[in-house]
Amino acid sequence: FIASGVRYDLAERSPAFIKELARHHTGGQLSVAPEHVVDAVLDKMKKPGVASYERFAEQFACASQEAGKEQHLVPYYISGHPGSTLADMIELALYLKQRGVRPRQVQDFIPTPMSMATCMYHTGIDPLSRTPVYTAKDLKEKRLHKALLFYWDPTHHDEVREALQLAKRTDLIGSGPRF
Secondary structure, rough: OOOOOOOOOOOOHHHEEEEEEEEHHOOEEEEEEEEEEOOOHHHOOOOOOHHHHHHHHHEEEHHHHOOOOOOEEEEEEEEEOOOOHHHHHHHHHHHHHHHHOOOOEEEOOOOOOOOHHHHHHHHHHOOOOOEEEOOOOOOHHHHHHHHHOOOOOHHHHHHHHHHHOOOOOOHHOOOOOOO
């Protein structure tokens, strides 16, 4: 069985592959890494736009149903990636909430040797475009970024409120349909 590692942007190009994956190679859950939804952040990650993930998710759901299996995608998201601002994290949290997604697989960005993201993290410059890249480095700010992805968890509500106040998005505070 395949539990993770599927490049959904490539898989979506082959409905036959997705049908094969759903019918014979998924054991109920498949972890995939959309990582973010804001185009500017996805660009820094060298990832396709969120529409690619949404197409794959729809195709996978249809293929699973066609195969007579109840299977689910487990999306993986990242906070604090170079290029991601507090406003971008709020957009990601809104996207998740509007779709009823409560992520459990969230990773705070950790610089790793030999990657472009690490270069951006340390220099504040995109090595390809040579333009400035915002990077959250302060631990408190990184904690607020990550808390937004756990908007649904009461243990993070104080940090989510703080992040929304800092971003001047108090219109989102409360238990309404937005937050």
